[in-house]
Amino acid sequence: MGRRPCCEKIGLKRGPWTIEEDHRLMNFILNNGIHCWRIVPKLAGTCLLRCGKSCRLRWINYLRPDLKRGGFTDAEEERIMELHSQLGNRWSKIASHFPGRTDNEIKNHWNTKIKKKMKHLGLDPTTHEPMNNITDQPESNKITKPNMCSTIKEGEETKEQTLKDEVDIGSLFEVQGNEISISSSSLYSNISRSESSSNFAEDSISLEQWELTYMTDPLVPWDFFTNLDDNIFL
């Protein structure tokens, strides 16, 4: 017998999310936090005909307020290459080094841009070795590079990495009455104090303001979070 589906798929919507769905999911999470993804769509209202898994993905990859939008810088690309050479395709681990970036975003960027860039430089994107070293050798003489992925054990990860993994997205918000508080100290708890301001501020806006300003116009939202960054790193 096969595995049970993660949710009852009959009657559930698939494909691109609408503004209304985003709005409803965002409001639900801001008001209730994240406890169990499976029940989120059930409690979020009748227009959210999505499975919990889909809600989780939408939140993590698109709606999360601490997401950093925009292209990757050269420095970020270099860091991704460096981390990939150590961690392999462990995108979530790699993403944990980039606050505000998602594993999906990094994975996509790797597959569409960095891979090509490396090939252009004559490097094998999988092994990070110069491609001639491998292709010029007969099969029997090839030296197999150890799989970096398998050489790193969970227990050997740094404390810093472990702490980053433990950031609880659901705890980033506090909704009190009609006010949403985005705790900067929570948002950036995975950044060392030396990198961030010691004077953490609570950035509060009203729920109505949030909805009117950021959830009705799909082109606007990310500016808000850019400004949030500016405020925090002053």
Next chain:
DNA sequence: AATTGAACCAACCGCTCGGAC
């Protein structure tokens, strides 16, 4: 202006992991 192919990226699928019982 229309067509076509490439590039990009959001979303889905299926598997693994880990906690609860």
Next chain:
DNA sequence: TGTCCGAGCGGTTGGTTCAAT
């Protein structure tokens, strides 16, 4: 100890956008 289930992860797909012709 084994089973179940939710969450997380990585690979893949498919729709959209953009550039070239």
